[in-house]
Amino acid sequence: xxxxxxxxxxxxxxxxxxxxPYLYPDYVGTRLRAPGRPLxxxxxxxxxxxxxxxxHGRVGELDHDLTRQHEGEPLGERIIVHGRVxxxxxxxxxxxxxxxxxxxxxxxxxxxxxxHPAPLDPNFGGAGRCxxxxxxxxxxxxxxxxxxxWKNHDNAWRPAHIHFxxxxxxxxxxxxxxxxxxxxxxxxxxxxxxxxxxxxxRERLISSFDLRTTEPExxxxxxxxxxxxxxxxxxxxxxxx
Amino acid sequence: MSPEPxxxxxxxxxxxxxxxxxxxxxxxxxxxPSAIRLGGTVYDGAGDPVPDGMLEIWQADEAGRCAYPEGNxxxxxxxxxxxxxxxxxxxxxxxxxxxxxxxxxxxxPDGQHQAPHILVSIFARGLLKRLVTRVYFPDEEDANAxxxxxxxxxxxDYRSTLIAREVDGRLSFDVFLQGDHQTVFFDV
Numbered sequence: 001x002x003x004x005x006x007x008x009x010x011x012x013x014x015x016x017x018x019x020x021p022y023l024y025p026d027y028v029g030t031r032l033r034a035p036g037r038p039l040x041x042x043x044x045x046x047x048x049x050x051x052x053x054x055x056h057g058r059v060g061e062l063d064h065d066l067t068r069q070h071e072g073e074p075l076g077e078r079i080i081v082h083g084r085v086x087x088x089x090x091x092x093x094x095x096x097x098x099x100x101x102x103x104x105x106x107x108x109x110x111x112x113x114x115x116h117p118a119p120l121d122p123n124f125g126g127a128g129r130c131x132x133x134x135x136x137x138x139x140x141x142x143x144x145x146x147x148x149x150w151k152n153h154d155n156a157w158r159p160a161h162i163h164f165x166x167x168x169x170x171x172x173x174x175x176x177x178x179x180x181x182x183x184x185x186x187x188x189x190x191x192x193x194x195x196x197x198x199x200x201x202r203e204r205l206i207s208s209f210d211l212r213t214t215e216p217e218x219x220x221x222x223x224x225x226x227x228x229x230x231x232x233x234x235x236x237x238x239x240x241x
Numbered sequence: 242m243s244p245e246p247x248x249x250x251x252x253x254x255x256x257x258x259x260x261x262x263x264x265x266x267x268x269x270x271x272x273x274p275s276a277i278r279l280g281g282t283v284y285d286g287a288g289d290p291v292p293d294g295m296l297e298i299w300q301a302d303e304a305g306r307c308a309y310p311e312g313n314x315x316x317x318x319x320x321x322x323x324x325x326x327x328x329x330x331x332x333x334x335x336x337x338x339x340x341x342x343x344x345x346x347x348x349x350p351d352g353q354h355q356a357p358h359i360l361v362s363i364f365a366r367g368l369l370k371r372l373v374t375r376v377y378f379p380d381e382e383d384a385n386a387x388x389x390x391x392x393x394x395x396x397x398d399y400r401s402t403l404i405a406r407e408v409d410g411r412l413s414f415d416v417f418l419q420g421d422h423q424t425v426f427f428d429v
Contacts, residue, residue: 012428016246018247018248019246019370022370029366030367033291035418040394042390042427042429043393048360052299088245101256103255110258113254113293127262171299171360172429177247177248205248226247227246228247
């Protein structure tokens with residue numbers, strides 16, 4: 001029997017419903033890639049509560065500063081992006097790898113598959129990484145990315161965003177997400193952003209402008225705090241024991 | 242109050258330049274005496290290969306011990322050079338390939354042993370959150386029959402999507418995102 005993807009979110013362990021569904025038809029790419037059968041709940045065994053200590057020792061001195069990785073300075077608006085990474089019990093996630101990537105100020109990625117007719121910047125690669133400190137804090141210096149068109153629907157544009165990849169302390173903590181900027185006029189028509197159905201959860205993808213961390217006569221700052229699933233059962237599951 | 246998790250978003254199609262600074266598909270050296278090649282193809286619901294995906298694997302070492310992040314090391318692996326983590330992008334034909342070793346059995350729920358397995362995360366454009374599956378080994382029939390995770394899946398054809406095939410001395414594990422042959426995916 002052919003299984004058609006259902007629109008059910010299949011929340012499973014995501015009791016709060018903060019995660020997007022696999023199938024979100026407005027995002028056309030999900031239609032042939034979303035699984036049709038419900039996920040099988042995996043009991044928590046050592047395989048999922050342990051996790052890879054990936055990337056330590058590979059982070060270079062300038063990897064966190066995307067404006068200093070080339071001969072000259074990139075074009076665009078220099079910004080500081082910083083925040084804290086916590087687990088879902090509120091504990092800081094320490095010494096954990098964060099990888100980021102993004103388009104340049106003109107909305108173009110240094111990727112062979114990006115066909116947007118906007119200029120590449122020879123002084124901007126758009127990739128960075130760092131480790132969180134003992135308080136779970138991280139900090140990048142970069143350029144504010146531009147919006148860019150894509151072919152999902154007529155006149156479709158992605159809001160400006162920075163991709164984040166995080167490991168946390170367990171296999172189940174792994175998260176790949178996108179950080180957005182406050183007040184972006186493209187939010188309403190972006191199905192990737194809108195795929196997160198809970199408005200409060202969606203808000204958590206938007207960084208906040210941070211005047212206190214803004215460095216005078218140098219760079220605006222944005223704060224983006226991230227919460228990963230912890231090593232153990234969710235707080236809700238713990239409460240039910 | 243506990244903080245709510247940050248939602249996932251798709252990895253998109255343009256991640257390669259950022260996530261593949263080093264070759265992470267080889268968990269062991271090519272001349273490792275028990276190196277095995279694990280590969281396959283990822284297919285979408287139309288049966289077309291997925292050329293813009295990324296797979297990550299996570300596994301115990303040959304003795305069944307997992308590497309932990311620094312500071313959480315309850316039982317470090319015998320082989321300190323073995324991180325248990327690998328990453329590979331799919332190519333234009335949707336193919337991926339890892340060089341690793343077969344993990345030993347690891348403890349499971351309620352004191353049971355789990356059959357040797359490798360955890361797999363799949364990321365791609367069109368996947369708003371990762372998919373998680375497991376690769377089991379075809380030469381472990383008895384251990385697989387007693388595995389507490391495999392035994393959660395009653396439909397034997399569906400369960401068999403988790404067991405790799407041996408083809409010319411390599412382990413072959415194809416991933417079907419959708420359709421009649423859909424691979425089992427887990428909620429972790």
